[in-house]
Amino acid sequence: MLLPVFIAVFLGKAASQAVPAQALVVDPKSFLALDTVLPPSESNFTNLFIPPGTTEEEAVAKPFHIYDNAFYKIIGSNPTLSIIARSEVDPIFHEAVVWYPAKDEVFFVQNAGARAAGTGLEKSNIIQKISLAQAEEVVASGNSSAEVDVTLVKANPPVINSNGNAGATNYRRQIVFTGEGQGNDTAPALYLMNPEEPYNTTVLVNNFYGRQFNSLNDVAVNPRNGELYFTDSLYGYLQDFRPPPGLPTQVYRLNTNTGSLTAVADGFDKPNGITFSPNGTYAYVTDTGAQSAFYGYNLSAPSSIYRYSVEDDGTFSNRKLFAFISPGIPDGVHCDTEGNVYSGVGDGVQVWNPAGTLIGKIFLGTFAANFRFVGKGRMIIAAQTELYYATLAAQGSDPQDQF
Numbered sequence: 001m002l003l004p005v006f007i008a009v010f011l012g013k014a015a016s017q018a019v020p021a022q023a024l025v026v027d028p029k030s031f032l033a034l035d036t037v038l039p040p041s042e043s044n045f046t047n048l049f050i051p052p053g054t055t056e057e058e059a060v061a062k063p064f065h066i067y068d069n070a071f072y073k074i075i076g077s078n079p080t081l082s083i084i085a086r087s088e089v090d091p092i093f094h095e096a097v098v099w100y101p102a103k104d105e106v107f108f109v110q111n112a113g114a115r116a117a118g119t120g121l122e123k124s125n126i127i128q129k130i131s132l133a134q135a136e137e138v139v140a141s142g143n144s145s146a147e148v149d150v151t152l153v154k155a156n157p158p159v160i161n162s163n164g165n166a167g168a169t170n171y172r173r174q175i176v177f178t179g180e181g182q183g184n185d186t187a188p189a190l191y192l193m194n195p196e197e198p199y200n201t202t203v204l205v206n207n208f209y210g211r212q213f214n215s216l217n218d219v220a221v222n223p224r225n226g227e228l229y230f231t232d233s234l235y236g237y238l239q240d241f242r243p244p245p246g247l248p249t250q251v252y253r254l255n256t257n258t259g260s261l262t263a264v265a266d267g268f269d270k271p272n273g274i275t276f277s278p279n280g281t282y283a284y285v286t287d288t289g290a291q292s293a294f295y296g297y298n299l300s301a302p303s304s305i306y307r308y309s310v311e312d313d314g315t316f317s318n319r320k321l322f323a324f325i326s327p328g329i330p331d332g333v334h335c336d337t338e339g340n341v342y343s344g345v346g347d348g349v350q351v352w353n354p355a356g357t358l359i360g361k362i363f364l365g366t367f368a369a370n371f372r373f374v375g376k377g378r379m380i381i382a383a384q385t386e387l388y389y390a391t392l393a394a395q396g397s398d399p400q401d402q403f
């Protein structure tokens with residue numbers, strides 16, 4: 001019962017915005033000076049941060065956390081969040097969430113290399129999809145146990161240990177996946193997949209002048225030049241299904257018209273998600289250096305989003321620290337049409353304004369590796385063993401998000 005007082009006190013100062021039913025207002029000043037601040041052995045990036053005056057149950061029940069008034073415009077007057085599928089322990093709702101507007105379907109991939117999935121060295125992960133029309137029926141039914149059908153997508157030839165998420169329909173009306181590779185003999189690759197049966201695939205690139213990448217993680221299309229930019233990380237090695245790194249961890253750029261393949265950024269620990277600002281003049285790259293998969297955590301390594309300027313010639317310059325995030329690591333990353341930056345982190349999806357200030361959260365109370373705007377005002381969030389459907393006011397900035 002502390003909560004209404006807390007909200008009222010904050011709103012007294014913050015104009016007359018009505019707080020949506022599923023939203024919680026958090027005043028950043030309310031936790032700058034805490035009575036007790038626990039040491040790293042007890043409070044670190046694996047623990048949730050629950051704002052003072054709030055319980056974890058309240059934080060989950062009202063998942064849209066407003067840290068700055070700018071977040072009201074993003075969530076609109078009636079944001080909603082619903083679980084539309086569950087998968088026990090197998091993390092099938094992991095990454096590569098991508099929308100196919102022509103059929104209003106959403107594709108995603110299972111975690112490659114996760115022990116609970118049994119994927120990695122012995123077998124590849126799988127690609128699956130759902131129908132958004134059916135997801136909306138499930139939500140509208142009001143039956144919290146109802147689930148959407150999850151359908152296997154048999155890519156042919158298969159996409160080995162798929163990951164990442166990229167421009168789908170805006171890249172030649174197909175879906176681009178990164179593949180992390182498998183053992184010594186299946187090189188990491190970028191795959192193009194037909195989003196319609198027979199789901200035929202073509203390998204776009206699988207080497208840098210004859211050398212294997214380490215394990216490709218994410219890919220994005222730059223809206224200015226239409227080229228593919230992708231990250232090469234270490235997770236295949238850190239999940240025991242790839243050999244030790246044979247290249248630095250870098251961001252690469254591929255022009256599929258000319259075949260030109262170049263490295264555009266280095267100096268990372270473990271580069272992960274990549275996206276561009278709405279007009280493509282900034283690139284955002286996440287570094288999940290603090291997370292070494294089977295080999296534990298390093299709390300002093302990056303959990304950070306870096307921003308680059310994208311020059312007219314497509315090269316990167318002006319690397320700067322855009323945001324350091326807590327809790328967890330920043331995995332997938334996307335922008336909305338206003339240039340706000342969203343990332344899947346240890347407690348759900350967090351949102352920063354273009355100046356790097358945290359303005360709000362979609363708080364799940366658990367790690368969201370990836371998410372995607374799927375048309376105006378809709379978002380799918382992949383939280384390993386749960387798939388969420390959210391409605392809000394914002395719109396994604398990737399061209400195919402805007403149908």
Ligand SMILES: *[C@@H]1O[C@H](CO)[C@@H](O)[C@H](O)[C@H]1NC(C)=O
Pocket residue numbers: 040041042043044045046047297299
């Ligand atoms: C983080 O804190 C939790 C207890 O809250 C502890 O179990 C865990 O070992 C800590 N992690 C690190 C890396 O220190």
Ligand SMILES: *[C@@H]1O[C@H](CO)[C@@H](O)[C@H](O)[C@H]1NC(C)=O
Pocket residue numbers: 143144145146147
């Ligand atoms: C709710 O959904 C579950 C799972 O599909 C189903 O078994 C149950 O019959 C549904 N309940 C109602 C009232 O429709």
Ligand SMILES: *[C@@H]1O[C@H](CO)[C@@H](O)[C@H](O)[C@H]1NC(C)=O
Pocket residue numbers: 183184240241242243
């Ligand atoms: C790759 O090959 C080397 C050399 O034969 C071998 O030692 C290593 O175990 C292999 N790694 C994997 C992941 O298969």
Ligand SMILES: *[C@@H]1O[C@H](CO)[C@@H](O)[C@H](O)[C@H]1NC(C)=O
Pocket residue numbers: 174192193194200201202
């Ligand atoms: C799939 O096959 C069709 C028909 O041959 C072809 O036009 C298309 O480019 C193929 N797509 C991929 C990703 O291989």
Ligand SMILES: *[C@@H]1O[C@H](CO)[C@@H](O)[C@H](O)[C@H]1NC(C)=O
Pocket residue numbers: 279281339
């Ligand atoms: C891109 O967008 C930014 C932010 O809105 C703006 O400052 C910049 O002028 C735009 N650049 C181009 C080339 O359109």
Ligand SMILES: *[C@@H]1O[C@H](CO)[C@@H](O)[C@H](O)[C@H]1NC(C)=O
Pocket residue numbers: 269298299300301302
């Ligand atoms: C942890 O990360 C920091 C910063 O990258 C690095 O200096 C340090 O060596 C790492 N520690 C371990 C044990 O790997």
